[in-house]
Amino acid sequence: MPALLEIRGLSAGLQGRRSVTQVVSNVDLDVRSGEILGVVGESGCGKSTLATAIMRLLVPPQVLQSGSMTLRLNKGSSYDLVKLSESELRELRWRHLSYIPQGSMNSLNPVLRVERQMTDTLIQHGLSDKEARSRAIAALELVNLEPKILYSYPHELSGGMRQRVIIAAAVSMRPALIVADELTTALDVVTQRQILQELIGIRDELGATIILITHDMGVVAQIADRVAVMYAGKIAELGTVNGIFETPLHPYSQGLIGSIPRESGQRVEGLLGEAPSPWNYPTGCRFHPRCPKVFAHCRAQTPALQVQASDRWAACHLYDAEVAADA
Numbered sequence: 001m002p003a004l005l006e007i008r009g010l011s012a013g014l015q016g017r018r019s020v021t022q023v024v025s026n027v028d029l030d031v032r033s034g035e036i037l038g039v040v041g042e043s044g045c046g047k048s049t050l051a052t053a054i055m056r057l058l059v060p061p062q063v064l065q066s067g068s069m070t071l072r073l074n075k076g077s078s079y080d081l082v083k084l085s086e087s088e089l090r091e092l093r094w095r096h097l098s099y100i101p102q103g104s105m106n107s108l109n110p111v112l113r114v115e116r117q118m119t120d121t122l123i124q125h126g127l128s129d130k131e132a133r134s135r136a137i138a139a140l141e142l143v144n145l146e147p148k149i150l151y152s153y154p155h156e157l158s159g160g161m162r163q164r165v166i167i168a169a170a171v172s173m174r175p176a177l178i179v180a181d182e183l184t185t186a187l188d189v190v191t192q193r194q195i196l197q198e199l200i201g202i203r204d205e206l207g208a209t210i211i212l213i214t215h216d217m218g219v220v221a222q223i224a225d226r227v228a229v230m231y232a233g234k235i236a237e238l239g240t241v242n243g244i245f246e247t248p249l250h251p252y253s254q255g256l257i258g259s260i261p262r263e264s265g266q267r268v269e270g271l272l273g274e275a276p277s278p279w280n281y282p283t284g285c286r287f288h289p290r291c292p293k294v295f296a297h298c299r300a301q302t303p304a305l306q307v308q309a310s311d312r313w314a315a316c317h318l319y320d321a322e323v324a325a326d327a
């Protein structure tokens with residue numbers, strides 16, 4: 001079955017006075033219909049840049065450099081998001097493509113009741129006042145909020161409730177694709193778990209596809225079907241959650257999984273060093289300065305994301321038979 005969203009060769013960067021500093025480099029990614037795809041990686045590895053590039057919401061000095069993003073909706077309609085004009089994008093956003101930005105929990109307008117904030121956009125998209133209100137109530141139900149929340153001001157709600165209102169607003173048009181960036185980062189563990197369960201309910205109820213961006217491997221383990229591990233603007237590994245957690249192939253995935261705190265209190269084997277900024281991306285494999293398995297080839301040659309097993313891709317020379325034999 002063709003992917004709902006097929007990303008090919010996507011690069012995005014920061015426009016400087018003389019040149020562009022690449023942040024996200026040559027990303028190839030298929031997002032399958034109905035899946036929850038986790039995109040995970042340390043702070044600064046380009047997750048939000050990828051999310052905003054997918055939504056075509058990059059803000060200068062951010063620039064989209066190259067690539068294509070084919071979105072296939074029901075009834076055979078397909079669009080290359082890279083080529084769409086701003087007005088065409090406005091038609092698609094919210095209705096088919098929905099975005100929950102990082103930190104959005106604090107973006108509700110403090111002087112407007114939830115009702116206005118949820119229904120205004122629906123009305124702008126052509127719904128009557130009555131339809132918008134019933135859509136808003138239905139969306140609130142999906143996140144276990146009662147209709148009376150519509151009469152509240154944001155300051156009357158807890159952080160978890162505000163985040164739920166944001167999610168409800170984002171799904172009220174029943175979009176095909178939801179891109180959610182660090183949805184639960186600011187919340188306590190219990191609320192986080194509840195919201196992740198609600199997200200699974202939304203996927204099942206609406207038949208939506210979700211890209212969930214997070215730096216937290218624990219979140220991915222709880223909710224995602226597949227996971228794309230990002231490092232320094234590239235996909236290091238892609239596969240099913242079970243596959244990657246049981247047998248991570250890329251040394252970076254191994255380090256991330258090794259860094260998850262154990263309930264047993266066992267010592268955590270963390271990753272050494274820090275992720276590089278886009279101005280200092282290393283040559284060859286960008287992970288090489290931190291990689292415990294580095295060999296000479298890694299410093300000069302960039303590994304390509306290649307299929308390694310059923311439903312598993314990794315970008316690492318260790319799995320490149322000819323190169324590893326030379327090492």
Ligand SMILES: Nc1ncnc2c1ncn2[C@@H]1O[C@H](COP(=O)(O)OP(=O)(O)OP(=O)(O)O)[C@@H](O)[C@H]1O
Nearest residue numbers: 023042043044045046047048049050061215277278
């Ligand atoms: N508008 C901008 N101006 C300057 N630097 C930027 C801008 N946007 C992104 N960057 C830089 O690009 C890199 C990637 O940023 P991005 O926000 O995509 O990372 P992230 O993986 O989402 O990080 P986090 O987990 O902290 O949210 C970082 O080094 C960041 O400082």
Ligand code: SF4
Nearest residue numbers: 285288291298316317
């Ligand atoms: S290519 Fe080399 S440096 Fe990069 S992850 Fe693989 S072994 Fe480590």
Ligand SMILES: [Mg+2]
Nearest residue numbers: 047048049102
């Ligand atoms: Mg981010």
